[in-house]
Amino acid sequence: MTLLDDDNEPRRQVGALPFRLGRDGKPKILLVTSRESRRWVIPKGWPMKGRKPFQAAAREAYEEAGLRGAVGKRPIGHYLYQKRLKNLDAVLCQVKVFPLKVRKQLKHFPEEHQRELRWFTPAEAAEAVSEPGLAAIIRAACRT
Template identity: 90%
Template sequence: MTRVTDDDAEPRRQIGALPFRRARDGSDRILLVTSRESRRWVIPKGWPMPGRKPFQAAAQEAYEEAGLRGHIGKRPIGYYLYEKRLKNLDAVLCQVKVFPLRVRKQLKHFPEEHQRELRWFTPAEAAEAVAEPGLAAIIRAAARQARAPKP
């Protein structure tokens, strides 16, 4: 794999959704999906979409990759960096803007259902499952925020 080494290059921008729900036992759960190529656990994410605001594009990615519908936050809860491997085996640095998605419904059929595995994790398990330290930090912070008492 060749790494793109232009240190002055701006990271490529992506958007992602952090899907969460409350389980029947009252505990919080985070949904992760596998990436198509490396099969790592990640959040639904992709490139910005012309004509859509970043949070709308994040909600669309969550639908396409995991069949999720729900309420997407309009403000990002964080950003993280990762290296994306391209089809030509080069790698580019990407910055992902993450929006919270409160899942209302998980559809049985969706565009990428045969390309990905989905799994609901506790926040601690999700933070351990992802490879990117920045994404793990966002998951941990979101879990702390969810447990914080409301004023």
């Protein structure tokens, strides 16, 4: 069963696409595992009262992966996915994705014991995620 908001719209989320240049000068993408299904995803979550969407995306990147950096104020895209709720229902979510140029990766952060983190090449990251829309955003963002 898919649950939509009362107005038949997907629920809105914000996410960060964390990237940095590797020693070889080529971009790397950081993915985290989701807590429940352990799929590779980007840091994301619900909008936060009192924070602009890009600020909330940066906060999620800190909480889920210990990342600090410069977040873009404009989304680079959005994608849809089915979020599995604790009661086993699913809800359709639309995630607005903001680029995050990582300056620092902290050793300790709020969800450090709940997730795995890994840096991928853009091609590997696009293959690792299950959502075709997110894979397309990763490919498009990393074209040179």
